[in-house]
Amino acid sequence: MxxxxxxxxxxxxxxxxYADNSSVQLEMLSMTRPILEEAITGLYLSISPWPSTLTIADLGCSSGPTAFFAVSEVIGAVENLCRKMGHNEPPEYQFYLxxxxxxxxxxLFRALPKMQEEEARCFFTGVAGSFYGRLFPCKSLHFVHSSLALQWxxxxxxxxxxNKGNIYMASSSPKSVMDAYYRQFQNDFSVFLKCRAMELVPGGCMVLTFVGRRSEDRSSSECCSIWELLAMALNEMVSESVPSETVLIRIMKGT
Ligand SMILES: C[S@@+](CC[C@H](N)C(=O)[O-])C[C@H]1O[C@@H](n2cnc3c(N)ncnc32)[C@H](O)[C@@H]1O
Structure with missing residues (x-):
């Protein structure tokens, strides 16, 4: 698998x-507004001439209202900046979801017509594929946004x-398991950055929001407790033979 x-x-x-259960994610998007505005100002200062169409990708957009909220946040940041800079004509937007x-x-696309009514200058394209690989032609994007997706x-x-009995890093995980997760993240994130470096135009920029932790402890409850709870529930089901232990081991190994 x-x-x-x-x-x-x-x-x-x-x-x-997900659409009906993503209020925390919506809140996260609102919290990152100042960072987004700063990035859009940086983009404006580094791209000359300012393009008539901005190409923007939201990576790991999912299918809920958060996808369109992210779109409106980007548009809001660009239009505020255009007003400040005295540009009467804001750009058109090509969004890749x-x-x-x-x-x-x-x-996602069923909700599009409503969005397009509000934002007539926006054009949307769906892009199915993993962001741990190339998704766009070289130098084709001005701005990349990704919220709460790169932890996958x-x-x-x-x-x-x-990693017996666990489905992620947990307090009972051996050190070698913790190291394996660390290496996997390093490899994945390097690939992600290499791909985006090719796809962004010179001067283009990104805003990436991650789940993180303040603690040095890699199995800290700040990020692992939800998976420990899920593992407990699965282990309990295994003790009642639904699913069998073999199936649980396959789930843990992703096979
Ligand atoms: C928690 S959701 C976040 C969705 C949205 N950005 C938000 O803020 O609500 C994470 C999304 O990332 C997507 N995702 C995970 N790994 C991915 C990958 N390698 N390439 C593209 N999308 C991925 C998942 O399918 C999921 O829809």
Whole structure:
């Protein structure tokens, strides 16, 4: 089982959908507004002449209202800046909305007409594929945005010791498992940066928002507790033989 082929947020707009359960993510987007504004000002100062069409990619956009909220935040930042700089005519926008192929792009595009009514100068294209690879032609993007997506690794790390009973780094994980996660993140993030360095125009920029932790402890509850709770629930199900331990080990290994 390849993570990139199966990973997706819950689609649709129902009670258990990502769309209906992403208020924390919306709040995170609002919190990063000052950083976004600073980045857009930096972009304006480093790109000359200011293009009539800005090309922008949102990587790991998912299928909820957060995708369009991110779009409006970027537009808001650009239009504020244009007003300040005395540009009467704001640019047009080409937005590339990217996620993995399993993402519910249908739900996303069903919400498009409403967005286009409000933002007539915007054009949208869906891009299915992993951001741990090339997604766009060389020097084709002015701005890359990604919120709360880069914590997803490209694969479950290869481990030399078993991470028994866990599905992520946990307080009971051996050091070799912690190191394997660290190496996987380093590899993945290097690939991500190399790809974006090719795709951005000179002077282009990115705003990337991650889940992080303040503690030195890699299994700190700041970032791992939710996965420990999920592992506890799965282990309990294993003790009742749904699923079997073999299936749980396959889940942990991503096979
Ligand atoms: C927690 S959601 C965040 C979605 C949205 N950006 C937000 O702020 O609500 C993370 C998204 O990243 C996507 N994702 C994870 N790994 C990815 C990859 N390698 N390439 C593209 N998208 C990926 C997931 O499918 C998911 O939709």
């Amino acid at each position: 390849e993570v990139m082929k199966v990973l997706h947020m819950n689609g649709g707009v129902g009670e258990t959908s 990217n996620d993995l192929p399993g993402n519910d792009f249908n739900a 690794l490209s694969q479950v790390p290869r481990m030399i010791e078993c």
